[in-house]
Amino acid sequence: MSDTYYGYFNALINHSNGNICFTKINTLFGTGTLVKEISFCVNQLIKELGTDYYGKGEWTLNEFKQDSEDAWEGRTWILNDNIRIDLEFHDRLYMILAIIGV
Secondary structure (H helix, E strand, O other), X not given: OOOOEOOOEOEEEEOOOOOEEEEOOOOOOOOOOOHHXXXXXXXXXXXXXXXXXXXXXXXXXXXXXXXXXXXXXXXXXXXXXXXXXXXXXXXXXXXXXXXXXX
16 A cells, blocks of 8 residues: 555554554564654644543653553544544554444
């Protein structure tokens, strides 16, 4: 895929549960997701969507517990009471779009 979404994501996945996921397929030899990459995506979404569902604004360094991506709680936005956008880290960073109530 040559398109890049939010300046980071380059892959689109239609999940079998009906959700749409954006992620980054890394074509370099390096592995992992850097904290700078996550903070960039959080701040891009804050600019576009405003504070998240839990009232969190721009990225802060204390979002990681024990300096581990696995301890990150992620971010959530709710749009028009029927679209949920989650930014999560598992094996890589994902932006997940889901329809609520379907």
